[in-house]
Amino acid sequence: MSFYKIILRYKGTQYQGWQKQPHTSQTIQGQLEKALKKISKSDEIHTIGSGRTDSGVHALGQVVRVQIPLELEPLSLLKALNSHLPNDIECIHSENSSELFNPVFDAKDKTYKYLFSLNGRRNALVDDSMTCLDRPMDIEKMREACELFIGEHDFADFYTVGTDISSTVRVIYDCKLHLEKQQGFLGEVYPEHYIFEVKGSGFLKQMVRLMVGTLWNIGLGKVELADLKMALNSPSGAKLAAVAPSNGLYLCEVNY
Amino acid sequence: MSFYKIILRYKGTQYQGWQKQPHTSQTIQGQLEKALKKISKSDEIHTIGSGRTDSGVHALGQVVRVQIPLELEPLSLLKALNSHLPNDIECIHSENSSELFNPVFDAKDKTYKYLFSLNGRRNALVDDSMTCLDRPMDIEKMREACELFIGEHDFADFYTVGTDISSTVRVIYDCKLHLEKQQGFLGEVYPEHYIFEVKGSGFLKQMVRLMVGTLWNIGLGKVELADLKMALNSPSGAKLAAVAPSNGLYLCEVNY
Incomplete structure (x- = not known):
């Protein structure tokens, strides 16, 4: 058996x-497994991803441990994968790995970004890559909320029950919101938008999308900063917001 | 019957x-017609688009004459359309129109843009919105080729036979190539890319994609500027290139 980190x-x-x-x-x-089966001409393949992105969520850097009964140069594996994967899935890096490497438990931190615009229109051209909202929000208050997320907290009010987990405590290292505006053609296509960026020790199911939904409710004045503090300090089991749509979310980077 | 320009x-x-x-x-x-049938609760609807974009081609400004047996404020029609159209089709403007308005024959000019990158990688995140190529090209020579397209020419070597047309002569008002590079998150997602922009009196079937394919062959040294001059001055019936893929093409604007 050969092991790779891709x-x-x-x-x-x-x-x-x-x-x-x-x-x-x-x-x-x-x-991915369909491609690996073709490449290795075997069904004895196994993959572990760093995290289970939801339906509609994108990735710039999903880390995967690949096990196949075939020894290849890492670059050959990358090329073989890219000739077998569909055009919307791409292998951008490949290296040899140890059997002991576990993409989930060995991760030191993960970074997600969420794109949304507030300028009030649907946008057919970017509907699959950002969320367009039509109400003005108090960005400064949302930035204060970002600060509150930073640190170690019990995120029991910010996740959707799924697979068994041993704890709902996670550490957020960085959390911020900034505005981006493009020039040129992409400026015509992409409206001015905000990027919510969060880096943490790990994330619970739908945690980032619940954080984004909460930020929006804070920006709209539906939820107060005091409510957020309370939810982070003594979770009640009640959510402060609905889950934000998946189209604006990107798993950007996983560090080991 | 009511008529609208949308x-x-x-x-x-x-x-x-x-x-x-x-x-x-x-x-x-x-x-569009499915949405109009629902809105007007009638099958007696009729639409004429300014041009037949191919499979996979995008539009920022496709102009359409809509005829429905229902009188609506233009803004109400826009809102009704946007609540019935799928998320990747959007009405961005609506006004009353004359029955005599013909989006095809009344057009003074049309502008198309084509996005492509030359930095050698597939890009899963933008595969549906630009073409990624992996060979260096002589951009200066391609810019000279753009100049050659400008003016009135018989584009018989730059179209794919389809519906009957009375002439293959068209006038190109402007044709250029420029480089765009994004900052920020979209800079991570979109590679540095070129935009081919062409404005003309009208375009034949697959004409822009054949112009782009020819530019690429010129950039690669497979076709000489002299060959392009010849094709534009005395068409031979032979093509200088294959049709460029549809994913990078945008119908941007139609003026009346």
């Missing part, structure tokens, strides 16, 4: 998330 | 082009 970039729009499912191959892991 | 913005990736087809509603016109 990095995938993908557009999640057409897929039902990272995790493979028995009745569809329309998942990122499903497509 | 402008549509759409991402063409999921559609088999503008023109409605009998056996699928996966065309832009098919989706």
Whole structure:
């Protein structure tokens, strides 16, 4: 058996998330394993991703441990993958790895970004890559809220129950909101937008999207900073917001 | 009957082009007419688009004359359309129009843009919105070629036979190539890329994509500027290049 650490970039729009499912191959892991089976001409392949991105979520740097019964130069594996993967999934890095490497538990930190605009229009051209909202928000208050997320907290009010987890405590190292405006053609296509960026020790199911939804409610005056403090200090089991849509979310980087 | 001039913005990736087809509603016109039938509660609707964008081609400003047996404020029509159209098709403008307005024959000029990068990698995140190539090209020579396209020419060597047309002569008012590089998050996502921009009296079937393919062959040294001059001055019926892929093409503006 050979082990590799690879990095995938993908557009999640057409897929039902990272995790493979028995009745569809329309998942990122499903497509990756299909390609690996063809490359290795074997069914004895195994993959572990750093995290299970949801349906519609994108990645710039999803880290995956790949196990195949075939020895290849890492660059040959990368090229073989890119000739077998669909155009919206791409291998951007490949190296040899140890059997002991675990992309989930060995991660030191992960960074997610979420793109949204507030200038009030749907935008057909970028609907699959950012969320367009139509109400003005108090950005300064949202920035104060970002500060409150930083540190170690019990995020029990910021996750959706899924697989078993031993703890809902996570550490947020950095959390911020900034405005971006493009020039040129992409400026015509992409409206002026905000990027919410969060770096943490790890993230619970739908945690980033619940943080974004909460920020929006704070920006709209529906939730107060005091409510957020309370939820982070003594979780009640009640959510402060709905889950933000998946189209604006990107898993950007996982460090080891 | 009421007549409207509307402008549509759409991402063409999921559609088999503008023109409605009998056996699928996966065309832009098919989706528009489906929405109009629901809005007007009638089958007596009629639409004419300014041009038939191909499968996978996008639009920032496709102009359409809409005829429905229902009188609405133009803004109400816009809102009704946007609540019935899929997320990747959007009405961005609506006004009353005359029955005599013909979006095809009344057009004074049209502008298309084509996005491509030359930095050698597939890019899963933008594969639906630009073409990524992996060979260096002589950009200065391609800019000289752009100049040659300007003016009135018989574009018989730059079109794909389709519906009947009375002439293959068209006038190109402007044609240029420029480099764009983004900052920030979109800079991480979109590689540095070139934009080919062409404004003309009208365009034949696949004409822009054949112009782009020819430019690439000139940039690669496979076609000489003299060959392009010849093709524009005395068409031979032979093409100088294959049709460039549809994913990088945008119908940007139609003026009346």
